[in-house]
Amino acid sequence: MEVVLKNYPRLLEGALLTLEVTLFSVAIGCIIGLFMGLLRLSGAKPLRLLARVYIDFFRGTPLLVQIFIIYYGLPIPQWFRGGQALLTAHFNVPDFISSYMLPVFLSGVIACSLNSGAYIAEIFRAGVQSIEKGQVEAARSLGMTSSQAMRFVVLPQAFKRVVPPLGNEFIAMLKDTSLLSVIGFAELLRQGQLLVGHYYVAFPIYLAVAFIYLIMTFSFSRLVDFTERRLKTGD
Amino acid sequence: MIRVEGLHKGFGRLKVLNGIDCHVSPREVVVVIGPSGSGKSTFLRCINMLEEPTAGKISIDGVSLLDPKTNINSVRAEVGMVFQRFNLFPHKTALENICLAPLKVKNISKGDAESLGHSLLKKVGLSDKANVYPDQLSGGQQQRVAIARALAMQPKVMLFDEPTSALDPEMVGEVLAVMKDLAREGMTMVVVTHEMGFAREVGDRVIFMDEGLIVEEGTPDELFLEPRNNRLKSFLSKIL
Numbered sequence: 251m252e253v254v255l256k257n258y259p260r261l262l263e264g265a266l267l268t269l270e271v272t273l274f275s276v277a278i279g280c281i282i283g284l285f286m287g288l289l290r291l292s293g294a295k296p297l298r299l300l301a302r303v304y305i306d307f308f309r310g311t312p313l314l315v316q317i318f319i320i321y322y323g324l325p326i327p328q329w330f331r332g333g334q335a336l337l338t339a340h341f342n343v344p345d346f347i348s349s350y351m352l353p354v355f356l357s358g359v360i361a362c363s364l365n366s367g368a369y370i371a372e373i374f375r376a377g378v379q380s381i382e383k384g385q386v387e388a389a390r391s392l393g394m395t396s397s398q399a400m401r402f403v404v405l406p407q408a409f410k411r412v413v414p415p416l417g418n419e420f421i422a423m424l425k426d427t428s429l430l431s432v433i434g435f436a437e438l439l440r441q442g443q444l445l446v447g448h449y450y451v452a453f454p455i456y457l458a459v460a461f462i463y464l465i466m467t468f469s470f471s472r473l474v475d476f477t478e479r480r481l482k483t484g485d
Numbered sequence: 486m487i488r489v490e491g492l493h494k495g496f497g498r499l500k501v502l503n504g505i506d507c508h509v510s511p512r513e514v515v516v517v518i519g520p521s522g523s524g525k526s527t528f529l530r531c532i533n534m535l536e537e538p539t540a541g542k543i544s545i546d547g548v549s550l551l552d553p554k555t556n557i558n559s560v561r562a563e564v565g566m567v568f569q570r571f572n573l574f575p576h577k578t579a580l581e582n583i584c585l586a587p588l589k590v591k592n593i594s595k596g597d598a599e600s601l602g603h604s605l606l607k608k609v610g611l612s613d614k615a616n617v618y619p620d621q622l623s624g625g626q627q628q629r630v631a632i633a634r635a636l637a638m639q640p641k642v643m644l645f646d647e648p649t650s651a652l653d654p655e656m657v658g659e660v661l662a663v664m665k666d667l668a669r670e671g672m673t674m675v676v677v678t679h680e681m682g683f684a685r686e687v688g689d690r691v692i693f694m695d696e697g698l699i700v701e702e703g704t705p706d707e708l709f710l711e712p713r714n715n716r717l718k719s720f721l722s723k724i725l
C-alpha cells in the first residue's frame with residue numbers, strides 16, 4: 251500500500267497522458283467519423299464503398315494490431331524526416347524521431363483516432379438515419395437542397411441523439427488506450443507496469459491503476475448523463 | 486397553374502397511380518377524396534416531386550417538373566406543402582420554423598424574415614407562440630405553424646396532405662378555418678382530405694380517386710348530391 255502512496259504522482263502523470271491521448275483521439279475520431287458517416291449515406295456508390303471499407307477494416311481488426319501496424323510499420327514520409335532534421339540543425343529542437351518509427355504519442359493518437367473514427371462513423375450514420383423521413387421531406391418541400399436539409403434540419407437533431415453513444419465511445423476509448431502501454435507509451439497502465447517492475451509488488455499497484463480508470467470513466471459517464479438531460483429540455 | 490398528364494407511379498410491382506390527368510387553374514381549390522390506398526397522397530406528393538413519377542407529365546406555371554434541366558428546388562420553393570404529421574422542426578421555435586427556409590433558400594435578411602414570421606403567426610392566430618418549441622404546442626397549433634411555414638415562401642400553390650387526419654376532433658376546426666381564409670384570399674390549393682364539410686364549403690371542384698385513377702370529378706354539389714359512379718356512391722354512403 252505504501253508503494254502506491256509513495257508513487258501516486260507517477261500514476262497520476264500516466265492518467266493525465268491517458269486522458270490526453272483519449273481526448274485527441276476521440277476529437278479527431280469525431281471529425282473522421284462525421285465525414286465517413288456522411289459518405290456512408292451518400293448517393294454516390296464509390297464514396298459509400300470507400301466508407302464501408304474503412305469502417306469494416308478498423309472495426310474488424312484488433313486495435314492492438316492497428317497500433318502495431320502504425321507504430322512499427324507506418325513508413326515515415328521523407329519530407330517529415332527532412333523537416334525534423336532541419337529543425338534539429340537550425341533551431342536546436344530535440345530529435346523526436348530518433349529512429350525510423352513515429353513517436354509513441356503520435357502513433358497512439360493516429361491509431362486510436364482511426365479506430366475511433368470507424369465506430370463514430372457508425373454512430374453518426376445511425377443518428378442521421380434515426381431522424382424521421384418527414385423532416386427531410388418538409389425541408390425539401392420548402393425548396394432546400396439536400397445538403398441544406400442535412401445541415402439545418404437533420405444534423406442538429408442527430409447531434410443531440412448521438413451524445414450518449416459518443417459518451418460510451420469516449421469511455422471505451424479511455425480504457426482501450428491501455429493497449430498503448432505495449433508500445434511503451436507512458437500512460438496509466440504503463441506507469442503501473444514500471445512501478446511493478448521496480449518494486450516487485452503487483453496487486454496494490456494494479457488495483458490502484460484500476461481504481462484511477464474507474465474514477466475517470468465514472469465521472470465521465472456522470473458528465474454524459476448531465477449533458478443528455480440538459481439537451482433534452484431544449485427539444 | 487398545375488397540369489398533370491398521364492401520371493403513373495409504381496413502387497416496384499405495386500402500381501399506385503394508373504394515368505392521372507388533371508388541370509388546376511389559378512385561384513382554384515381542388516379537393517381530392519377517395520378511399521385509403523386510392524393514391525390520393527401519392528398524387529399530391531408527385532406534384533412537388535417528393536415522389537418521382539414513373540411516367541407522365543407534370544408542369545407548374547408552365548415549368549415541366551420532369552425536365553432534367555428544371556431546378557426542382559426552385560419549383561418546390563413555390564409550392565407549399567402541409568403534411569398529415571405536421572413535420573415541424575422540433576429543434577426550432579415556431580418563429581424559427583417559419584423563418585428557416587426564407588433565410589436559407591431566399592437569402593432574405595434576418596430582420597425581414599422575422600417580421601414576415603411574426604405577421605404569418607398573427608395570420609394563423611398564434612402571435613403569442615413565436616418563441617415556443619413544437620412539443621409545447623397542441624396538434625392544431627402545430628399544424629397552423631406548419632401552414633405558416635409553408636406560406637413564408639410565398640408559394641403560388643399550396644398542397645395539403647390530409648392536414649387534419651392526425652388531429653384530435655376539437656382541433657380540426659381551427660386548422661380548417663385557416664385553410665378557408667387562405668382559399669378566400671385566392672390561394673390555389675389542392676387538398677387531400679376526409680373532411681367532406683370542408684370539401685363542400687370551400688372546394689371549387691372535387692376529385693374522387695379510386696385505384697390510382699380519377700373516377701369522377703365535378704363541383705361539390707354534383708359529386709355529393711348526384712354521384713354517378715357506383716364506387717363513389719358506396720364511398721359516400723360509408724362516410725356521410
